[in-house]
Amino acid sequence: MKTKGLLAVMVLGLNIGDFAQKVAIDFTFTAIDSAAYVQLDSIKVMNRTQDSDTTLYWPDTTLTYETIPGDTLLYIGYSTEFPVGIQDIHQNTKNFQVFQNYPNPVKDQCIISMYIPDNGTVNVMVADMLGRVIITSDWSLDQGNHSFRFIPGGRNLYFLKASFNGIRRTIKILKTEPNAGMRCMLDYIGIDMVSHSLKAVSPNTGFMEESGILDSPVTGETYTFQFATNIPCPGTPTVNYEGQVYNTIQIFSQCWLKENLNAGTMVNVNLDQTNNSIIEKYCNNNKLDSCTKYGGLYQWNEMMQYTTQQGAQGICPPGWHLPTDEEWKVLEGAVDSDFAIGDLEWDICWDWRGRDAGKNLKTTSGWLEGGNGTDLFDFSGLPGGNGYQGFYNVGSVGYWWTSSMCVDYNAYARFISRYPGADRMIAYKVLGYSVRCIKD
Secondary structure (H helix, E strand, C coil): CCCCHHHHHHHCCCCCCCCCHHHHHHEEEEEEEECECCCCCCEEEEEEEEEEEEEEECCCCCEEECCCCCEEEEEEECCCCCCCCCCCCCEEECEEECCCEEEEEEEECCCEEEECCCCCCEEEEECCCCCCCCEEEEECCCEEEEEEEECCCCCEEEEEEEEEECCCEEEEEEEECCCCCCCCCEEEEECCCCCCCCCCCCCCEEEEEEEEECCCCCEEEEEEEECEEECCCCCEEEEEECCCCEEEEEEEEEEEECCCCCCCCCCCCCCCCCCCCCCCCHHHHHHHHHHHHCCCCCHHHHHCEEEEECCCCCCCCCCCEECCCHHHHHHHHHCCCCCCCHHHHHHHHHHCCCCCCCHHEEECCCCCCCCCCCCEEEEEEECEEEEECCCCCCCCCEEEEEEEEECCCCEEEEECCCCCCCCEEEEEEEEECCCCCEEC
């Protein structure tokens, strides 16, 4: 899994016009890993329509942003935090750790976890922003992960300081709503006796991770970054559609079908697919078993079901849609080892982009010419080739449509072959390419 120094969100939108009125919109951000809270270190908001950006740094996770309604924004979130409550501590670590409270900010109560490397006494002190000590206590604890419940009082900000064998750790606790009637309390919950190992989700574990979200907001929103990857999409491990079962894969804040779409009725590649209320597809060599292996190949208009609205459902299952050009860019930035989400690298057209985005999206077998991938994120990209008046490059190249049109007869697509990068291309809509769906 690639590691980067900031967490960004990108919002994309329509050009309203040079004289459109900007409005101030409130955005709030939080983050999870699967279902466990993750602290955001920073949040970058990129306006992809107006070419501007701003960055928030923790603990500021709320932004009042002036934008033209409908502008496309990209939000990028960055974090080094492990999920609270399931912190993964290397079994050989000698470090005393205190993890950020969950939730944060806190309204009524929160959980604070500590890792104690040896049996001993931990001193815990809670102070307010003026340095006045509110709670101080000593706890004799065994080696392991320990949890505490903290109930804030009437102040907006607290500092929890913990000391063990001369090592000091401090976290900052924010409160959403001051309540003078509440009493500040700290209770011990218990120990987790399970020996944890470091979470093996990245070749560079320990560095900052990034997650990206695209939106075109018109009102205030709360956005939750997802930092889980290489797992089925939480709550939606499979999708039943058109008589077939598709697996899902979570890649940070994007949830994708794990297989190329294979919906519809096969038609001969010498025929154009038509607007006849029947989903039509091409299968290599006009054989259905090829569609079973690689998925169907679809002309752009057929895939879109004869609309030009990018992000349309098209031939995807309900609750899913055809990925836009910008959503593909977010995916590529998320999986590449060098170039981050929102990097200008991904705007390049008709050239290989990134260091290894294509290689990391491809399956580990099934590609010709030495073109197998690493499939680091379980996207399982296959070389389905393309079809129009014949079939080409099956086994050596994968082509995928986006739902973003370029001109009347062209649209943006992706092209992955034996090279490690990923090519962004403009293709004729009559060509038959593979299709992936992304969850709404």
